[in-house]
Amino acid sequence: GQQLNQSPQSMFIQEGEDVSMNCTSSSIFNTWLWYKQDPGEGPVLLIALYKAGELTSNGRLTAQFGITRKDSFLNISASIPSDVGIYFCAAQNYGGSQGNLIFGKGTKLSVKP
């Protein structure tokens, strides 16, 4: 089946650092999304991308929809403690079972001790 390969699995951040994570697949998708999950909560949508090559920002977050439609990345600039959590990439297509959202395995962001 379709799979999203998300990396890195985990990373430690120090306040003020920039953070990058990405998601790749061997399949083509029409929509890429990025979610954040805080402990004990459900994922919350951060950014949605609908067009190949699209670059979208949401505050300190920037995400891009890869030109091949097989990948996406998320950057967080000047990280702050509340950025800690699990970030998921997700992707979907149009129609039928293709319209269901599939998820990467997540990138866990923790504060550097």
Add this chain to the structure above:
Amino acid sequence: NAGVTQTPKFQVLKTGQSMTLQCAQDMNHEYMSWYRQDPGMGLRLIHYSVGAGITDQGEVPNGYNVSRSTTEDFPLRLLSAAPSQTSVYFCASSYRQGNYGYTFGSGTRLTVV
């Protein structure tokens, strides 16, 4: 506007017991779905529904039943609980299946002993 409401928040079951996880949304969303989240596995789709009276299987449907008698409610039934069903379960809804971001509930943490 409550969004997506899941009950209960926590549940412990004995092997072989049955139970129903409740999910309700008040956004008039056509599409609803159930995911399970296991450590290192991301979120995997169990069942989904594109409207009242219509349900279909996702990636990991075995051991679970669903029905959609109203637009608002999408309960998930565990027929005979097994330790392998220990997980965190999330319900999600969307205006329509396709390129729309989902709204997630806050999850049900289920332990089967």
